[in-house]
Amino acid sequence: MVSSCPKRPVRKAVFPVAGLGTRFLPASKAVPKEMLTVVDMPVIQYAVNEAREAGIEHFVFVTGRNKGVIEDHFDLQPELVGMLASRNKSDMLEVLSKNQPEAGRTSFTRQQEPLGLGHAVWCARDIVGDEPFALLLPDMVMKAKNEGCLSSLMEVYNNTGGNIIAVEECDPKDVSSYGVVVLGEEQGGGFAINGMVEKPAVEDAPSNLMINGRYILQPEIFKLLENQETGAGGEIQITDAMLRLAKMQEFFGYTFTGSTYDCGSKEGFIAANVSFALDRDDTGPVVRKLVAELLGI
Numbered sequence: 001m002v003s004s005c006p007k008r009p010v011r012k013a014v015f016p017v018a019g020l021g022t023r024f025l026p027a028s029k030a031v032p033k034e035m036l037t038v039v040d041m042p043v044i045q046y047a048v049n050e051a052r053e054a055g056i057e058h059f060v061f062v063t064g065r066n067k068g069v070i071e072d073h074f075d076l077q078p079e080l081v082g083m084l085a086s087r088n089k090s091d092m093l094e095v096l097s098k099n100q101p102e103a104g105r106t107s108f109t110r111q112q113e114p115l116g117l118g119h120a121v122w123c124a125r126d127i128v129g130d131e132p133f134a135l136l137l138p139d140m141v142m143k144a145k146n147e148g149c150l151s152s153l154m155e156v157y158n159n160t161g162g163n164i165i166a167v168e169e170c171d172p173k174d175v176s177s178y179g180v181v182v183l184g185e186e187q188g189g190g191f192a193i194n195g196m197v198e199k200p201a202v203e204d205a206p207s208n209l210m211i212n213g214r215y216i217l218q219p220e221i222f223k224l225l226e227n228q229e230t231g232a233g234g235e236i237q238i239t240d241a242m243l244r245l246a247k248m249q250e251f252f253g254y255t256f257t258g259s260t261y262d263c264g265s266k267e268g269f270i271a272a273n274v275s276f277a278l279d280r281d282d283t284g285p286v287v288r289k290l291v292a293e294l295l296g297i
């Protein structure tokens, strides 16, 4: 039987960053793909900033071998700060400080073996504990029209409680590359999710609302992940655990209407770079001119 959950605050966010990033070889051989830059910020920083804007207080990174530089990135660098201060580089100091989590607000754990996204999330169980948490797939870099995607999920959560999944419309021809949801009644600024299907055939897809990499989940997911068999691709899948959790708890959806760039793929990564560079005052005018020249327009 499906039951509603108490609306406890969402304070922690999990960032799974232990994947091998094979689509980005050779770049990802020694540099984690999450540290590749979109303009001048590593991919991972976009998701962390989105989480912080949404009120998240603690940032949990599930890393793996060769990912130590992610921990360094979120640490304070006193020598660099001292050098910038002595040279009066206040603009650069501000850039560093606004991207810096407070001391004691980050945790790092290792997945040890990349056994799938579901397994990576399970590795965060002790740090998250018995409370709802946000899950952000950092590969998915989002450009919102107004507030960030996770902030909108938090608003729906504050109305409905339960588990929340962000979705967005995709080309119906592409549904077989994604998990998609079955749309239910409107509720609390979102909608009830009446089912989920992982990578459906185009003709069988219940909707073109693809799951885009932002979630709020209840801690009961950890127990389900613990006992879960491997699924598609021989990996422990988060969607399989969510399908089992949906038999016990409510799931709601929120449709994100901004732009999402899959920075785990080359095309998405390049598109994100061009798109963010065009939007910025410092890079926009020159990049616009360069792109127009390259396209001969």
Ligand code: UTP
Pocket: 016, 017, 018, 019, 020, 021, 022, 023, 024, 062, 111, 113, 114, 115, 116, 117, 119, 120, 137, 138, 139, 264
């Ligand atoms: P992806 O499937 O996009 O990442 O997982 P990947 O496996 O690194 O990519 P390719 O296909 O080999 O290029 C989505 C997110 O889940 C993390 C990844 O780091 C990425 O942020 N992940 C995936 C883990 O943390 N552990 C895993 O076992 C798998």
